[in-house]
Every structure is written in C-alpha cells, then in structure tokens.
Amino acid sequence: MNKNDYTIRLEKQEDRRAVENLIRESFWNVYSPGYLEHYVMHVLRDDPAFIRELDFVMEKDGRLIGQNMFMKTVIEADDGRMIDVLTMGPICITPELKRHGYGKILLDHSLEKAAELGFGAVLFEGNIGFYGKSGFNYASRFGIRYHDLPADADASFFLCKELIPGYLDDVTGVYQTPLGYYVDDAEVEAFDRTFPPKVKLKLPGQLF
Numbered sequence: 203m204n205k206n207d208y209t210i211r212l213e214k215q216e217d218r219r220a221v222e223n224l225i226r227e228s229f230w231n232v233y234s235p236g237y238l239e240h241y242v243m244h245v246l247r248d249d250p251a252f253i254r255e256l257d258f259v260m261e262k263d264g265r266l267i268g269q270n271m272f273m274k275t276v277i278e279a280d281d282g283r284m285i286d287v288l289t290m291g292p293i294c295i296t297p298e299l300k301r302h303g304y305g306k307i308l309l310d311h312s313l314e315k316a317a318e319l320g321f322g323a324v325l326f327e328g329n330i331g332f333y334g335k336s337g338f339n340y341a342s343r344f345g346i347r348y349h350d351l352p353a354d355a356d357a358s359f360f361l362c363k364e365l366i367p368g369y370l371d372d373v374t375g376v377y378q379t380p381l382g383y384y385v386d387d388a389e390v391e392a393f394d395r396t397f398p399p400k401v402k403l404k405l406p407g408q409l410f
C-alpha cells in the first residue's frame with residue numbers, strides 16, 4: 203500500500219447511500235447470512251447520540267473504500283455515576299481491499315480525532331486480533347462489564363481503549379449499548395430490498 207493513496211474526510215449528506223452500500227457489501231455474510239449494519243448506519247445518523255464530527259469516510263482513487271463512526275454512550279458505574287464514553291461502528295473496508303492496512307489507518311485516524319475532541323474512552327464488541335493492534339484491550343481488564351452478560355460468560359468480544367490515560371482508573375460498572383443499535387428485523391429486510399439483490403449464505407465462521 204502507498205501511504206499517500208487515500209484520503210480520510212467527514213461523511214457528507216450526498217455520500218449516505220454509497221456509504222450504506224459499502225457497509226452492506228463489507229458486512230454481507232461475514233457474521234451471519236446477510237447482515238444489518240447498513241440499516242443500523244441509516245438509523246443512527248438521526249440519533250441524538252451520533253457524532254457528526256466523528257463520522258468518517260476513506261477514499262482511494264476517487265471512490266469510497268471505508269467508513270467509521272462513533273456514538274455517545276455511558277458506563278453505569280457501580281458507585282452510581284454515569285461515565286460518558288464512546289462506542290464505535292460500523293467500521294468497514296471494501297471487501298477487495300481488506301487486509302491491506304487501510305482499516306487500521308482509518309481506525310487510528312478516527313481514534314486520534316475522538317481523543318482531540320476530549321472523549322475519554324471507547325468500548326464496543328470486536329475482534330482483539332484487529333483492534334488489539336490499535337491499543338484496545340479486553341474491557342474486563344478495565345473493570346467494565348457488558349450489559350446483560352452473565353458474570354461467568356466469555357466477554358472476550360468486549361473491548362476498551364482509553365483515549366485519556368487513566369480515564370477509567372476509578373471506574374467499575376456496566377457498559378450500555380445505545381438503544382439505536384437495536385433494529386427491527388422486518389425493517390432491516392424492508393430496507394435491504396431497496397438495494398440490489400444479494401444472496402444470503404450460511405458460511406463457516408459466522409457468529410449468528
């Protein structure tokens with residue numbers, strides 16, 4: 203990869219459909235047959251927790267190859283405080299350019315901008331193999347639990363990175379996924395039908 207062959211900028215109104223299509227292509231059949239993240243993005247842009255200043259697209263040779271976005275959420279601390287944090291995603295890179303280093307560049311750029319805006323920590327569900335290279339660790343190491351997950355369940359999918367060192371030092375508690383991420387299956391299906399047809403496949407390695 204040539205380090206100068208891409209640009210990262212904020213998403214514009216006119217990018218929206220192309221970004222949703224990019225998300226659809228990138229997530230399709232990866233975690234389950236089909237997927238829903240393109241609809242999640244469609245819905246979340248109108249959510250009060252959505253952060254326009256952290257809604258990025260990546261371009262190469264004049265076309266969209268990646269996107270990433272953030273939402274505000276909270277940790278409900280065990281001592282009763284509400285700790286403001288970020289969650290992130292969908293993040294994606296177009297399928298034909300996966301594993302060329304673009305995802306890490308986009309992620310690191312986004313995190314740097316989030317830190318510049320003064321946010322203290324980012325938590326979400328993800329693969330430590332990718333996010334660990336950008337400084338994420340298991341959220342359990344920070345004393346943060348995932349909502350509705352039994353205490354003895356595997357929480358290795360739940361990751362955290364402090365943007366302000368020590369931000370979570372005196373915090374233990376439960377992270378809450380913003381409600382906007384919970385979309386209705388029928389609405390996903392209806393939205394998906396507005397895109398060109400794609401075949402849903404049950405593939406090895408899918409999570410759901």
Ligand SMILES: CC(C)(COP(=O)(O)OP(=O)(O)OC[C@H]1O[C@@H](n2cnc3c(N)ncnc32)[C@H](O)[C@@H]1OP(=O)(O)O)[C@@H](O)C(=O)NCCC(=O)NCCS
Nearest residue numbers: 228229293294295300301302303304305306328329331332
């Ligand atoms: C996940 C995604 C954004 C990563 O972007 P990418 O451009 O493919 O990743 P990069 O090439 O920048 O990878 C950076 C590092 O993470 C590792 N990595 C990337 N994806 C990984 C994965 N799925 N599992 C384990 N490690 C991974 C790479 O090996 C690379 O390390 P290296 O440079 O030492 O080899 C991209 O693959 C994607 O869009 N996937 C489908 C959608 C998705 O899963 N989004 C994330 C949901 S949480």
